[in-house]
Amino acid sequence: MLTRGTLIYIGQRLVLIVFTVVVVSFGVFAVVHSLPGNAFVSDRVHGQALQILLHEYGLDLPIPLQYWNWVKGIVLHGSLGVSLYIRGLPITPLVLRELSVSAMLGGSALIVTIGLGITFGVLAAVRQNSWVDYLLTSIAVVGYSVPSFVIASLGILIFGQWLNNLTQGALYYPEPWSGTYGSLAELSLPAIALGFYTSGQITRITRAAMLDVIQQDYIRTARAKGLQNRVVVIRHALRNALVPVTSILGPTVISIITGSVVIENIFGIPGLGKEFVESIFQHDYNVTVGVFTIYAILIGFANLAVDLVYTVIDPRIRY
Amino acid sequence: MANPVLQVQDLSTSFFTGDGEVKAVRNVNFNLFNGETLGLVGESGCGKSVTAMSILGLVQRPGKIVNGKIVFKGQDLVRMPAEELREIRGRDIAMIFQDPLSSLNPVLRVGFQIDEAMKAHDKVPADQIAQRGVDLLKEVRVPDAARRIKDYPHQFSGGMRQRAMIAMGLSNRPEILIADEPTTALDVTVQAQILELLRDLNQEMGTSIILITHNLGVVAGLCKRVIVMYAGEIVEEGPVDQIFESPQHPYTWSLLRSIPRIDADRRERLKSIEGLPPDLIALPPGCEFSPRCPFRIEKCFTQDPELETVGPAQRAACWVTMKRAYAEMGAADITDTRPGAASGIRPPKGIEARVADRRELNAPPLPTPASDE
Amino acid sequence: MATAMPTPATIDYAGGTLAREQVSLWRDGIRRLRRNKLALGAAIYLGFLALVCLVSIFWTPYKPNVIGTCETYQLPSAAHPLGCDDLGRDSLSRLMVGSQVSLSVGLATAIIVLGVGVVVGLIAGYFRGAADAIVSLGINIFYGVPPLLVAVALYVLLGSGLINIIIAISATVWMDMARLARGQALSIREREFIEAARAGGARWGKILFGHILPNALGPIIVQATFVIPVAILTAAFLSFLGFGVPPPKADWGGMANEGLPSLQGGFDPYILLFPALALSITLLAFNFFGDGLRDAFDPRQKR
Numbered sequence: 001m002l003t004r005g006t007l008i009y010i011g012q013r014l015v016l017i018v019f020t021v022v023v024v025s026f027g028v029f030a031v032v033h034s035l036p037g038n039a040f041v042s043d044r045v046h047g048q049a050l051q052i053l054l055h056e057y058g059l060d061l062p063i064p065l066q067y068w069n070w071v072k073g074i075v076l077h078g079s080l081g082v083s084l085y086i087r088g089l090p091i092t093p094l095v096l097r098e099l100s101v102s103a104m105l106g107g108s109a110l111i112v113t114i115g116l117g118i119t120f121g122v123l124a125a126v127r128q129n130s131w132v133d134y135l136l137t138s139i140a141v142v143g144y145s146v147p148s149f150v151i152a153s154l155g156i157l158i159f160g161q162w163l164n165n166l167t168q169g170a171l172y173y174p175e176p177w178s179g180t181y182g183s184l185a186e187l188s189l190p191a192i193a194l195g196f197y198t199s200g201q202i203t204r205i206t207r208a209a210m211l212d213v214i215q216q217d218y219i220r221t222a223r224a225k226g227l228q229n230r231v232v233v234i235r236h237a238l239r240n241a242l243v244p245v246t247s248i249l250g251p252t253v254i255s256i257i258t259g260s261v262v263i264e265n266i267f268g269i270p271g272l273g274k275e276f277v278e279s280i281f282q283h284d285y286n287v288t289v290g291v292f293t294i295y296a297i298l299i300g301f302a303n304l305a306v307d308l309v310y311t312v313i314d315p316r317i318r319y
Numbered sequence: 320m321a322n323p324v325l326q327v328q329d330l331s332t333s334f335f336t337g338d339g340e341v342k343a344v345r346n347v348n349f350n351l352f353n354g355e356t357l358g359l360v361g362e363s364g365c366g367k368s369v370t371a372m373s374i375l376g377l378v379q380r381p382g383k384i385v386n387g388k389i390v391f392k393g394q395d396l397v398r399m400p401a402e403e404l405r406e407i408r409g410r411d412i413a414m415i416f417q418d419p420l421s422s423l424n425p426v427l428r429v430g431f432q433i434d435e436a437m438k439a440h441d442k443v444p445a446d447q448i449a450q451r452g453v454d455l456l457k458e459v460r461v462p463d464a465a466r467r468i469k470d471y472p473h474q475f476s477g478g479m480r481q482r483a484m485i486a487m488g489l490s491n492r493p494e495i496l497i498a499d500e501p502t503t504a505l506d507v508t509v510q511a512q513i514l515e516l517l518r519d520l521n522q523e524m525g526t527s528i529i530l531i532t533h534n535l536g537v538v539a540g541l542c543k544r545v546i547v548m549y550a551g552e553i554v555e556e557g558p559v560d561q562i563f564e565s566p567q568h569p570y571t572w573s574l575l576r577s578i579p580r581i582d583a584d585r586r587e588r589l590k591s592i593e594g595l596p597p598d599l600i601a602l603p604p605g606c607e608f609s610p611r612c613p614f615r616i617e618k619c620f621t622q623d624p625e626l627e628t629v630g631p632a633q634r635a636a637c638w639v640t641m642k643r644a645y646a647e648m649g650a651a652d653i654t655d656t657r658p659g660a661a662s663g664i665r666p667p668k669g670i671e672a673r674v675a676d677r678r679e680l681n682a683p684p685l686p687t688p689a690s691d692e
Numbered sequence: 693m694a695t696a697m698p699t700p701a702t703i704d705y706a707g708g709t710l711a712r713e714q715v716s717l718w719r720d721g722i723r724r725l726r727r728n729k730l731a732l733g734a735a736i737y738l739g740f741l742a743l744v745c746l747v748s749i750f751w752t753p754y755k756p757n758v759i760g761t762c763e764t765y766q767l768p769s770a771a772h773p774l775g776c777d778d779l780g781r782d783s784l785s786r787l788m789v790g791s792q793v794s795l796s797v798g799l800a801t802a803i804i805v806l807g808v809g810v811v812v813g814l815i816a817g818y819f820r821g822a823a824d825a826i827v828s829l830g831i832n833i834f835y836g837v838p839p840l841l842v843a844v845a846l847y848v849l850l851g852s853g854l855i856n857i858i859i860a861i862s863a864t865v866w867m868d869m870a871r872l873a874r875g876q877a878l879s880i881r882e883r884e885f886i887e888a889a890r891a892g893g894a895r896w897g898k899i900l901f902g903h904i905l906p907n908a909l910g911p912i913i914v915q916a917t918f919v920i921p922v923a924i925l926t927a928a929f930l931s932f933l934g935f936g937v938p939p940p941k942a943d944w945g946g947m948a949n950e951g952l953p954s955l956q957g958g959f960d961p962y963i964l965l966f967p968a969l970a971l972s973i974t975l976l977a978f979n980f981f982g983d984g985l986r987d988a989f990d991p992r993q994k995r
Contacts, residue, residue, distance in 0.1 A: 020836040031849050102698055141983075145976040149948065150968040151933050153955055157965075212693050217421040223377055224416075225436040225487065227410030239426050250835075257841040262929055266952065276841060277933055280848055292841060299836050314426055315471040 006311065009319030010304065015299035021299060022071075023297040025289060029067050032285040033059075044172065057084060070289070080290035085282040091290045095272065097168060099294055101181060102264070102271035105194065107257050108187055112195030113252060120199070121206020121298060122238060128211060138204060143200025148259045152193035152266045159189060180270065190267045194259045198252045205248055210240035217242070243314045253302040323350035323497055324494055324527050325412075326376070330387035332366075332373045343369040343382070345551045349493065358542035358559065367531045371497045373397075374529075375414055376404045382466050383686070391495075410440040413488035417500035419480035421473035430456075430468035433487045442491045453617040456488035459516060478509035478622060484622040492524070499531045523601040527551040535578055539563060548573045550597050550607040551661065553626060557633030567635040567642065572650070581584050593657050596665060606638070613661040614654065620666055696984035721910075724988035731984020734977040743868060745791040754782035756789045757940040765960045786942035787966055793936075794922060794924045794974060797858055801923035802911060802916045804862040805869050813873025814900050816880055828872065830895055831867045839864035840929055844908075847935045854937055861926045865919055872915050876908035914986040921978040931947045944971045 035173040036279045058069055073079045083089040117140075126138040181187075213219065214237055261273030267276070272291050279287035310317050334341040344366040350356050359367045372378050376396060388398040391412065396404060413436075416422040424432060435453045437443040442453055456464035459482040472480055480481075481501060488496055498517065502510040513646050518541055521528050530541055538545050538559060545562055547555040547570065555568040562580055566572040573592045594611035598601055603610055609619040618638050626634040629642070644650040648661040659665055725731055754761045754772075759779045766776040774783035816827035834842075846860035880886065881904065889903050905912075928945030930936055936946040944967040951964030 016832070017836075020833050023833050024837050031845055080714060084782055141976065141979060142972075145921070145979050146635040146926055146962060147932075147968075148974040149929070153948070153952065153961075153964050153968060157955060157961050159957075161961075215886070217416060217418060220377065221416060221422045221487075223483070224375055224414040225410055226369065226405050226407070226439045227435065228405065228439070231439075236424050236427075240424070243426075244743050245697070254835075254838055255837045261838075261840055261930060265933060277844075280844060281934070288845070290843075292837065294840065296836050300843070303836075316425060316473050 005236045005319065006157060006308075011306075013300075013304045013307070014047075017297065017304070020300055021296045023291060025293045026067055028292045029070065029289050030063055032288050033063050033066065035283070037131045040083075055121050055240060057082070075278065081286040082294070083284055084286055085279075085284035085287075089238055094257060095275070095287070095290050095294060098275050099298075101269060102257075102260055102273060104181055105187065105190060105264070105271060106260055108191035109195035109198075109260070112191050113198045113256070116195065116199040117202025118206050118238075118242075120203040120243075121245075122210055122233065124149075124203065125210030125214065126233060133207075140200040140203035143203070144197050145196070145199070145200075147260050148193050148197045149260075149266055151196050152190065152263055155189045155193050156266075157307050173214045177212070182269070184276075190263050190269060193262045197259055198255045201248060201255075202245060202252065205245050206241060207280045210237055213280070214239045239313070243310070246309055246313055249309070250299075250303045250304045252261065253306075254299060257299070322353055324391070325373065326352040326354050327351075327388040328388040328390065329374055330367050330370065330389065331385045332382060333385050336381055336681065339597045341427050341603065343551055343599060344373065346546075347387070347551075349546055349553065349556065351527050351529060354525045354527055355517075355544065356530060356542045358545035359529060359531045359548065360533065360538055360545055361548035362533060364599075365548045367548050368499055369551075371414065371499055371529065371531055373609055374490075374497065375408050375412060376401075377408075377414075379598040387643070389660075394621065406440065409493070410442055410491045411493055412425075412495045412497065413491065413498040414499065415481070415488045415501055416486045416605065417591055418504045419477060419484050420472075420504065422484060423475075425472055427470055427471075428468075429470055429475065433483065433490055434466070436487050436490045440491055450485075451490065455490055456483065456566035458489075459486045459683040460512075462484075464517055471516070471569070472692070478506050478512065479498065481505060481509075481513055482516070485520075487511075489524075489526070493526065494529045496520075497529045500533070502532070502537060503532070503534070510537075513650070517541060522567070525605050535563075535574060543546060547574070548633075549601060550602070552607065552636070554608065554637070555633075555635040556626070556633075557630065561630060561633050565630065565631065565641070567640045568608075568637045569614050569630040569639065569644065570608050571635070572641050573613075609659050610666065613662050614639045614641075614648055614650065615659055615662055616668070617664060619664075693923025697721040707783065708968040716991075721989040728987065731978045731988075732911060733983070734980035737973065737977045738828045741791055741977075742795065744788055745795050748785075748788035748792060750780075752784045752785035752788050754918040755935050756781065756942050759774070761858045765954060765963075767960065768962060775960070775967045777947070777963045783947075783963065783966055785945070786947060787970055790942045790944045790947060790967060791974075793931075793941070794927065794971070796854065797861065797927040798920040798978070801865065802919045804858065805866045805919050807910070808862070809866040810873045810905070812840050813870035813875075814877045814904060814908075817874035817877025818871070818896065818900055818904065819880075824874070827870065831870055832865070834867050840926060843926055843930055844933070844935055846932060852935070852938045856970060857927060857930065857935075859924075861923050861930075864926065865922055867968065869912070869919065871917055873908065873912060874912065877904055880907050910920055910989045914982065914989060917978070917982040917985050921975045921982070924971070924978070925975060944968075 042130075050059065058066060058105045060068070070081060073081055078092060080091040080095060081288060083091055083094070120136045120140060124133045124140075129131050219236055257273075260271065261276060263269070264271045264273040265277055272294065275287060276291045279285070279291065307319075311319070330347040332343070332344040333589055334343055338523050346364070347370055349357075359370065361367050366533055367669055369378065372382075373384050374396065374641075376399075377392055378384060380381065384397050387397065390447075391407070396407070399407075424638045427607055430452050433455060434448050436450065437448045438445070452466055453465050460480050461467055461479055466478075467475070472483070481504075485501075495603060498515075501517065502513050505513065509676055514537060517528060517530070520526055528541075530538065532538060542559050544560050545556065547562070548569065549570050555562065555566065555571045560660065562571060563575065565576055570592075571651060577591055597607050597610065603620070605610070605618070605620045606615070609615045616639055622638070622640050624636045629635045629640055641650060644661065650661060684689070759781060760773055761782050762776040764776060764780040766772060766777055766780075768775040772782050772784065776785065776786060778785055814825055815823040817939055824843045842864045843846070843860045846863055848859060849968060850856035877900075886899060886903055889899050927936070927943070928948070931943050931945035934949065935994040936949075937943050939946075947967035948964050948971070951960075951962075951967070955964045
């Protein structure tokens, strides 16, 4: 599977990821450190006292030098620096724990998205121009038109209140959720609200790809062999239709990250997205930069993973 | 040879489109005999492929078999439940297609696709499938079969892919193999190899073959009997030698004259058939070939001829037939193939508007003959 | 496609023929668009929304920003059809005014992206080489960060005005347009009529905007219509998170945000529901309209 060409390709992509992460982190670093105000504003420290504080955190140095120190911290100690809001709290463990929470939410949403999107897309294509098709494509358009916070709010309204007697609080909970990762029941509503938006796009692409593939000669061959219809649709048609579907997995991951910022704030989920918004409000810039950097790395690897998935799905693609 | 393995009776298949009913196949009757190789010839769009797809029950919406029977082993395939017909597809009647590039699934290994055909039916014991896959590839002369069976289709050349297709078609030892333009997409040298392969398979295994092609040269090399289709109908049928020697339908005659021949007079131009096939939604009244026929008579525009015996085992659907055309219209010397040229008959008013050619009979010939494909 | 048939004009100099082909393509597209009921319905809704937006500049049933116009959390009634919010402001009036933010963000972003994305993309595609390398790298880097986070960072940097929001959002959605324009320029620059124009001594500005752009206009305009809902959605996300237009100005995302506690508290879901509904229907309409436009003008491109 891993040919030499593939390894070279992975190497090139890794270089690009490093480059992107450096550019992004420096950009964000420069932006947030040139913002008016700082994390100490709320402490009402002024003059001499402020200068001492700034010096203590290295914030009085020129920005390129600060950045250089920050990079050194990562490379030498794996440290993203310390929080300015909760003074001296190391960021790395905090952010990594939040990343794992977000990853769990995002991963569940990805499963919802891909599961719903592909199922709906295949059904709509197989029953083209029937009411099933119209219903599912309508759901898809609604899916990518209705903002995720609207879906989330409706979910809270319906399952948290109207149907609460029925579901006995199984699908909604008074925030924040229990423990670090929440229970499966607590995870389900946020994950569905988050995954529904992107599932619309996947439904659409799957349907279009299936309709295209079903016309192909090899589908006729598969039928002529006397294969069962289910086998023809899933093994022969869907396998091929997954190639274009894979191409939007990268944007899907980005959409889910974007959506998770909003969803985590609605549902009080202690993930990266919630931390990001708080860090902005608290002027806790080291955290802001750290979250950005982690997201940039995440997206880089997600895109690389998608490219490798391609080679598994379509044997003609080799790097 | 006397007992037919497949009887197609009054088969009509139509496609119901937004513009109207496209009558792709109309009242087609023929028998396929045991161990025979039957040629099915005609221009693209004449209904030969739709006939084949009808036999296998593979006509997809908006297409539908509107009439007729297809009798195989005493059972009518047209009225058979879908699941039973699926069992017959690929097991008793197999089909190979024109373009081996697009007819193999690009994301599945060749061996997998061959084995799959066997796994779909219970004719080959499960423990023999893998070995038989390799044996089949050897049989169709794919070199290094044991290794190549693990390849993907894009790693195969065009000819190899068609061999793999044939291996797939033969995997369940079908009684009938339908080959739809099996050589059209291939190089000439490869074409010859594939045809030779088909002939050997026919002789060694006794598989009956329906060979669909627009290439009369292919028919001449492989078939004993040929059926010529035009605009969804059979216009002529009979033994290959006889049809080549003495075609009786003007369409068959024109087709034969449009083949380049190595022994022909170099100065003689190739004769293409003027005009286009009729619109299958709004067919002309009378004979469907009349708008393009050089030998048409008045009757051709009003009455549709039936297949009638014109020689030993040879039948044609024509009011004139070439015998009369040679005798009365000087067909031997004709160089002007424009509609009605030999008989001098123009379409009656009213019909004229519906037939495809709008050219004046006595207008000077156009510089380039219209191509049919 | 019927319009792709060569016309007798094909013998003309290629540039002229192409222009004529384009004209009939447009006419054909408008005809196809009219037949698309969904797109037509969406267009009618969007016209209505534009009207509401205009009216709201001069008149609303109540003053949208005056606190205590009615009781706080008042449910919908005859006097206040959509009820009142947590500060006792009339929700209908605020909903009407909120359309201003959504529409201006959507349209302004589309225009900025059209300008910047197309120019950058055309230049990259036409000149290739270093220009292309820089632009492509920029596109890749921007694809490597979540757009909402970039918008938040820029929002914080630039400050909270409407124009700053538009700039922040534009910075996150220009890449698709640039990539499209680049691809178009890359393919069109190889066509014969560009060769002819170049041989005729046309300068690159003339070639880019006089020859390449007109021939790439269909897909570019379709892409621009899809920028609008994305921009509106991003703006709604921003203000839902608290990075919107400065209060007391109403906008739909911010209204939904203000309504969230009363929905979660279970006493008044309407404060959130109405702006959420307005936002959803508007986004739906823009998407339907964009789909219709794409099907009508860019039939080759399927998504």
